[in-house]
Every structure is written in C-alpha cells, then in structure tokens.
Amino acid sequence: xxxxxxxxxxxxxxxxxxxxxxxxxxxxxxxxxxxxxxxxxxxxxxxxxxxxxxxxxxxxxxxxxxxxxxxxxxxxxxxxxxxxxxxxxxxxxxxxxxxxxxxxxxxxxxxxxxxxxxxxxxxxxxxxxxxxxxxxxxxxxxxxxxxxxxxxxxxxxxxxxxxxxxxxxxxxxxxxxxxxxxxxxxxxxxxxxx
Amino acid sequence: xxxxxxxxxxxxxxxxxxxxxxxxxxxxxxxxxxxxxxxxxxxxxxxxxxxxxxxxxxxxxxxxxxxxxxxxxxxxxxxxxxxxxxxxxxxxxxxxxxxxxxxxxxxxxxxxxxxxxxxxxxxxxxxxxxxxxxxxxxxxxxxxxxxxxxxxxxxxxxxxxxxxxxxxxxxxxxxxxxxxxxxxxxxxxxxxxxxxxxxxxxxxxxxxxxxxxxxxxxxxxxxxxxxxxxxxxxxxxxxxxxxxxxxxxx
Numbered sequence: 194x195x196x197x198x199x200x201x202x203x204x205x206x207x208x209x210x211x212x213x214x215x216x217x218x219x220x221x222x223x224x225x226x227x228x229x230x231x232x233x234x235x236x237x238x239x240x241x242x243x244x245x246x247x248x249x250x251x252x253x254x255x256x257x258x259x260x261x262x263x264x265x266x267x268x269x270x271x272x273x274x275x276x277x278x279x280x281x282x283x284x285x286x287x288x289x290x291x292x293x294x295x296x297x298x299x300x301x302x303x304x305x306x307x308x309x310x311x312x313x314x315x316x317x318x319x320x321x322x323x324x325x326x327x328x329x330x331x332x333x334x335x336x337x338x339x340x341x342x343x344x345x346x347x348x349x350x351x352x353x354x355x356x357x358x359x360x361x362x363x364x365x366x367x368x369x370x371x372x373x374x375x376x377x378x379x380x381x382x383x384x385x386x387x
Numbered sequence: 388x389x390x391x392x393x394x395x396x397x398x399x400x401x402x403x404x405x406x407x408x409x410x411x412x413x414x415x416x417x418x419x420x421x422x423x424x425x426x427x428x429x430x431x432x433x434x435x436x437x438x439x440x441x442x443x444x445x446x447x448x449x450x451x452x453x454x455x456x457x458x459x460x461x462x463x464x465x466x467x468x469x470x471x472x473x474x475x476x477x478x479x480x481x482x483x484x485x486x487x488x489x490x491x492x493x494x495x496x497x498x499x500x501x502x503x504x505x506x507x508x509x510x511x512x513x514x515x516x517x518x519x520x521x522x523x524x525x526x527x528x529x530x531x532x533x534x535x536x537x538x539x540x541x542x543x544x545x546x547x548x549x550x551x552x553x554x555x556x557x558x559x560x561x562x563x564x565x566x567x568x569x570x571x572x573x574x575x576x577x578x579x580x581x582x583x584x585x586x587x588x589x590x591x592x593x594x595x596x597x598x599x600x601x602x603x604x605x606x607x608x609x610x611x612x613x614x615x616x617x618x619x620x621x622x623x624x625x626x627x628x629x630x631x632x633x634x635x636x637x
Binding site for chain 1: 562594598
C-alpha cells in the first residue's frame with residue numbers, strides 16, 4: 194500500500210525481501226545500503242527480538258524518475274527466514290508494494306526455498322494480495338558455491354509466473370541491484386496505472 | 388516409520404442400546420487391540436496393522452483392553468506379557484476362556500528383548516496364538532499376521548496409503564531440521580563429532596519440536612514420531628558419511 198507524502202512530494206513504496214533462512218536477504222539489503230548515496234538513504238534499522246531479526250531502511254533512488262512529479266522513496270525490508278517465524282513474516286508483508294524472493298542455490302536448501310515460496314503465496318493471500326499480480330522478482334543467490342544447483346533447474350522449480358529472475362552473489366554485489374531495479378520498475382509501472 | 392505411543396487411550400464405549408449397533412466399529416476394518424505401555428514399538432505395531440487393514444485401538448491396562456475387545460469383538464489382541472494391573476498372560480487366558488471371543492486371536496509381546504543374550508522360546512503362551520518380541524522385523528510380523536488371518540494374504544501387500552498429512556509433517560520436520568543445521572553449523576559439527584548431537588542442540592531441537600507440534604494435526608502428534616525420526620535419520624546419515632570418509636569406502 195503506497196504512502197504518499199504530499200509535503201515532501203514523495204511516494205513511499207515498500208519492498209520486502211523474502212526467502213528461507215540464511216539465503217542472503219540481509220546481505221542484499223546490506224549491499225544496497227552500503228552502496229547507496231548517504232544523502233539519499235535513511236538509517237539501516239534492525240528490529241531484533243529475542244528470537245528473530247528484521248532489517249529495514251528507506252532510500253530515494255535518483256535514477257528511477259518520478260511519477261506525476263512525485264519522487265519515489267523505497268522502503269526495503271527483510272523478513273526472518275526460519276520456518277518458525279511466520280507471524281513476523283505476515284506482519285512485515287502488511288502494506289507491501291513489491292516482493293523479491295531470494296532463493297538459496299544450494300541443493301540441500303531447495304526444499305526450504307519451495308516451502309518459503311509457498312509460504313509467501315499463502316501469507317500474501319492472507320493480506321489480500323496475490324503473488325500472480327503483485328510486482329515480484331526472483332533471485333538465485335549464492336551462485337558462486339560449488340553446491341549450487343543449475344539455474345535452469347531452479348527456474349523450473351521456483352519461477353512462479355515468468356517474473357524477472359536474476360543470478361546473484363550478494364556477498365560481492367553481483368545481481369543485487371539488477372534484482373532491486375527490476376522490482377522497483379514493476380512497482381512504478383503499477384503506480385503509474387493508478 | 389517409527390510411530391509414537393498414543394497419549395490418549397481409546398475410550399471404552401458404553402453398552403449400545405442395540406447389540407448390533409457398534410458405531411465405533413467400521414465394517415470394512417478388522418478390529419485390533421494393542422495393550423502395551425506407550426512406546427515406539429506399540430505404535431510401530433499399530434502402523435503395521437493399519438497397513439494390513441486393521442482398525443487399531445491402544446490401551447495401557449489389561450482390563451479396559453479386555454472390555455473393549457469383548458464389546459468390539461476384536462479379531463486380534465496384541466498384549467504385553469507384563470502389563471500394569473492385569474497381566475498380559477491373564478488377559479490372554481480370559482480371552483481364550485470366553486466363548487464370545489472364540490474368533491479372537493491373541494499375540495503376546497515378550498517383556499524383554501536382548502539380542503545379544505541367550506534366550507529360549509517361552510514354554511507357555513497362556514493360550515495365546517503367537518508370541519513376538521520387540522525389534523521384530525516388519526516382514527516377520529506380517530508373516531505372523533498372515534498366518535493368523537490367512538485372508539489377509541491377499542491384501543498383505545496392499546499398502547494403505549499414509550495420510551497426506553504425514554508427508555506434510557515429514558516435510559515440515561525436514562525444514563525445521565534444515566534450519567537448525569544451517570543456523571548452527573558449529574554445534575551440529577560438534578554434536579556429530581562428540582556423539583552428543585541431541586544434547587548440544589537441545590534448545591534448538593526443543594524449539595523446533597514445539598513449532599512442529601503447533602503445526603501438525605493431533606493424529607500426527609498422537610501416532611507418529613516423525614520429528615524425532617527425522618533428526619535420528621539425519622544423525623545416522625551424517626555418521627555413515629563420516630564413516631565412509633574415514634574408511635575411504637563409497
């Protein structure tokens with residue numbers, strides 16, 4: 194749910210990084226934060242409870258243009274990936290405008306990827322969204338690992354609706370901004386339709 | 388699959404208004420009563436019998452088991468020799484002395500199993516038709532059941548499909564384990580190396596188990612040990628891997 198700040202002439206959009214535990218959601222976010230112009234970003238905030246952790250920050254990308262004269266400010270969130278923390282994930286999805294699903298390329302985590310994707314679809318539905326229509330991008334992270342599954346296999350199992358899909362190594366930034374830009378564009382396209 | 392004991396006993400039904408009415412009995416199934424202490428072996432038996440088309444009811448005490456067997460005209464009673472209260476051997480004798488249970492077959496479960504000790508077959512079965520011990524292989528158990536119920540032969544290979552929820556529970560258990568492993572690699576390694584996996588990861592396992600229990604159905608919780616089994620399988624697999632590496636075998 195986009196929030197419009199008329200005083201600042203900004204449209205605020207929420208993008209959530211989703212995926213199984215330790216797939217690299219935080220690494221994506223950290224990379225983006227580190228590489229973003231300090232003037233264009235807010236603080237990186239970690240909401241840590243006793244058991245789980247959520248990161249978020251907002252930033253104002255300068256190269257994505259405006260929507261009817263309004264600049265767009267993106268708020269990026271990660272969710273706790275461990276299967277236990279479903280309640281936190283549901284909460285973080287509230288008001289989401291776009292989702293990036295980060296999949297772990299390691300073969301032993303494939304089942305966790307699938308579960309997390311199904312969980313995303315279910316939790317979106319509970320919030321009144323539909324994965325089929327929401328701006329959405331898929332990222333295969335950890336492509337540098339020797340145990341990484343072939344990208345084609347992952348695509349067959351995880352690509353949901355022909356969404357833009359990227360191979361990434363979030364540790365060194367490969368694919369990180371490409372994925373974010375893809376979903377940001379989809380979010381802006383949706384905004385322009387409204 | 389190792390099954391876990393049922394915490395709740397099958398309630399003994401009240402006398403029906405009409406003798407012919409037994410609402411708790413499904414016509415398609417044979418009724419089996421298992422009277423044994425709650426333990427994985429008891430649920431292993433239950434699982435095997437269900438696969439052979441039996442409707443299974445668990446008891447820990449002899450009297451309610453006997454009462455239920457009489458009311459339901461159970462075709463099979465499997466009873467531990469040393470039950471609390473009424474002994475299994477007494478249950479067996481009473482069944483065999485009851486003309487209304489003439490068609491009921493009784494299998495006694497030996498109280499002890501020590502594979503590495505000398506043992507002899509029991510001299511008396513107290514009227515029971517068969518005698519088994521814990522750790523009986525599935526195949527051998529099926530042979531005994533087939534012997535007692537020849538018409539089971541045709542259906543013995545027929546596997547009653549496991550409920551879908553069991554598969555889902557297994558998947559959930561694997562996911563929880565996978566999370567535990569990926570978030571605690573050092574503890575996992577230490578637990579495997581020092582052979583104390585369950586102690587080292589006690590907290591994580593308990594957290595995982597609580598979540599598992601909160602997500603699975605009552606039936607899965609009551610009838611299975613899927614969570615424990617998944618952990619044990621993992622430890623076993625890892626140990627075998629280490630052993631293969633150590634000995635250089637494939």
